[in-house]
Amino acid sequence: xxxxxxxxxxxxxxYGDNVTAEYVYMPxxxxxxxxxxxxxxxxxxxxxxxxxKAIELVRKLSLRPTRHPALGKSSC
Numbered sequence: 001x002x003x004x005x006x007x008x009x010x011x012x013x014x015y016g017d018n019v020t021a022e023y024v025y026m027p028x029x030x031x032x033x034x035x036x037x038x039x040x041x042x043x044x045x046x047x048x049x050x051x052x053k054a055i056e057l058v059r060k061l062s063l064r065p066t067r068h069p070a071l072g073k074s075s076c
Contacts, residue, residue, distance in 0.1 A: 005055050008065065009038060012076035015063035016041075022061055023068055024054045028076045 002010070009015070009026045016023035023041040030036040038054035040047045049057070057063070067073050 003055065005058050006051065009051065009054060009058075010036070012074040013065050014068045014071060014073065014075055015058045016066040016068060017061065017063055018066055018069075020061075022063065023066070024049075024057050024063055025068070025071070025075045026051070026054070031076065 005015070009024070010031060012026065012028060012031060014023055014025040016025075021041070021043065024038060026036055026038045030038070036051050037048050038051055040049050040054065040057060065073075068075075
């Protein structure tokens, strides 16, 4: 059973911290793909990460659903 974070990422919700400019999200093009690739942004750099790593980062960095400066509230 998926966690709430996993379900939210799969629905395009962006997790982040606007103070530290760290964001984790699943691009719209990856929604419905198995296995999906997520994006981790920090200091204007983007890295591809697995869904499990995205969930781990959301928990470790205490990220919350937020508004991305370019994408808004959703990656969709």
